[in-house]
Amino acid sequence: MSETEAILKRYKLRNTPFRQRVVEVFNIKxxxxxxxxxxxxxxxxxxxxTLYRTxxxxxxxxxxxxxxxxKGESKFALCHDQCEVHRANxxxxxxxxxxxxxxxxxxxxxxxxxxxxxxYQVKSINLALTGVCADCx
Amino acid sequence: MSETEAILKRYKLRNTPFRQRVVEVFNIKxxxxxxxxxxxxxxxxxxxxTLYRTxxxxxxxxxxxxxxxxKGESKFALCHDQCEVHRANxxxxxxxxxxxxxxxxxxxxxxxxxxxxxxYQVKSINLALTGVCADCx
DNA sequence: CTATATTTGCAACAACATTGCATTTAGCTC
DNA sequence: GAGCTAAATGCAATGTTGTTGCAAATATAG
Numbered sequence: 001m002s003e004t005e006a007i008l009k010r011y012k013l014r015n016t017p018f019r020q021r022v023v024e025v026f027n028i029k030x031x032x033x034x035x036x037x038x039x040x041x042x043x044x045x046x047x048x049x050t051l052y053r054t055x056x057x058x059x060x061x062x063x064x065x066x067x068x069x070x071k072g073e074s075k076f077a078l079c080h081d082q083c084e085v086h087r088a089n090x091x092x093x094x095x096x097x098x099x100x101x102x103x104x105x106x107x108x109x110x111x112x113x114x115x116x117x118x119x120y121q122v123k124s125i126n127l128a129l130t131g132v133c134a135d136c137x
Numbered sequence: 138m139s140e141t142e143a144i145l146k147r148y149k150l151r152n153t154p155f156r157q158r159v160v161e162v163f164n165i166k167x168x169x170x171x172x173x174x175x176x177x178x179x180x181x182x183x184x185x186x187t188l189y190r191t192x193x194x195x196x197x198x199x200x201x202x203x204x205x206x207x208k209g210e211s212k213f214a215l216c217h218d219q220c221e222v223h224r225a226n227x228x229x230x231x232x233x234x235x236x237x238x239x240x241x242x243x244x245x246x247x248x249x250x251x252x253x254x255x256x257y258q259v260k261s262i263n264l265a266l267t268g269v270c271a272d273c274x
Numbered sequence: 275c276t277a278t279a280t281t282t283g284c285a286a287c288a289a290c291a292t293t294g295c296a297t298t299t300a301g302c303t304c
Numbered sequence: 305g306a307g308c309t310a311a312a313t314g315c316a317a318t319g320t321t322g323t324t325g326c327a328a329a330t331a332t333a334g
Contacts, residue, residue: 014280014331036321047283052322054281070205070263095257106253116243119271120232126207126265134256151300151311173290184314189291191312 011063018046022054026064026078033067033077033094033103069096069103070128077105097133104133148200155183159191163201163215170204170214170231170240206233206240207265214242231263234270241270 001009004023008015025042026034034042040051055076058064067075093106106129116122138146141160145152162179163171171179177188192213195201204212230243243266253259 016281016331018282048321049284049323050282057281068205068207068265070261095253095259098260116232116266117271119274120266120268121274122232122266122268123235124207124267126263126267128205128263128265129253129257129259130261130263131257131259134254137256137258153300153312155313185290186292186315187313194312 007063011058011061013057013061013063018050019054019058021046022051022058023063026076029102030078031105033069033075033105035073035075038101039076067094067103067105068126068128069094070130071096075103077103093127093129095129095131095133097136098130099132099136102133144200148195148198150194150198150200155187156191158183159188159195160200163213166239167215168242170206170212170242172210172212175238176213204231204240204242205263205265206231207267208233212240214240230266232266232268232270234273235267236269236273239270 002020004020004027005015007023008019013019021043022039025039028042036051036055039055040046040048043051055064059066059076062079064076065079067077069075095104095106096102097104139157141157141164142152144160145156150156158180159176162176165179173188173192176192177183177185180188192201196203196213199216201213202216204214206212232241232243233239234241
């Protein structure tokens with residue numbers, strides 16, 4: 001059994017050729033998040049409807065999670081073993097490189113302290129940095 | 138000269154009836170950010186294309202800025218005198234109430250410290266909190 | 275191998291956004 | 305205030321992104 005097949009099985013997802021292709025796309029750039037259009041161009045020829053539903057299944061089963069990069073575009077990233085997104089109330093930082101358009105997951109990268117107006121109840125925190133990554137310097 | 142007219146003039150924007158209406162929409166809920174669809178419903182009858190171009194002009198001239206609320210939807214907010222968005226490298230926090238869907242600008246609300254991998258160059262920081270605001274408790 | 279529920283791929287559709295162009299209008303100069 | 309010019313407006317056409325319904329194909333369990 002290939003590693004891709006094992007991943008699908010671990011997340012209780014049916015092992016189809018299309019899903020294998022999608023998982024492999026995520027493995028091209030590990031620890032980074034991909035927009036729908038990036039996924040589409042890495043995939044090659046495919047049916048867009050099937051991709052949307054595949055991403056939804058992946059997210060429902062906990063294989064990927066959604067990320068906002070601070071630029072309004074929503075992206076998807078593989079959940080890793082240390083992925084905290086599916087546990088509650090965990091801040092999760094991302095770095096968006098404006099040069100290569102890659103969004104990196106920064107797990108466990110810092111601390112923050114916020115003073116909120118009284119009575120505001122915080123449920124989740126999204127921290128997105130924008131700049132230039134090491135590869136693009 | 139009305140206050141709305143004065144605002145347009147200050148940002149070197151032509152003073153048209155349509156632009157006055159858009160500025161007034163932003164003044165309905167000061168210090169909060171509006172999505173395109175929220176703006177559209179507050180505006181009443183209007184031409185959608187003109188609105189898109191108006192928002193672009195407003196942003197180019199520095200009257201409004203774009204905000205991401207951490208939920209993938211992009212919103213617009215008036216820049217205030219203390220608005221730091223158009224100066225460089227300034228963190229800027231927002232609070233998105235998941236109950237009333239309002240996004241508040243939290244200027245000057247806290248501090249954060251992030252450890253980045255070497256050689257990453259940060260240009261801007263976007264911090265979005267999600268939860269329930271005081272009005273909706 | 276067979277049964278069954280899931281997945282896939284196509285068609286149609288809906289929401290959101292952009293471009294080009296002709297017309298109108300704001301603001302400047304005289 | 306009249307005329308000029310560049311900017312703004314409104315309409316048509318088109319593009320992009322995402323959804324829904326349905327019939328055919330297929331992965332997994334028994």
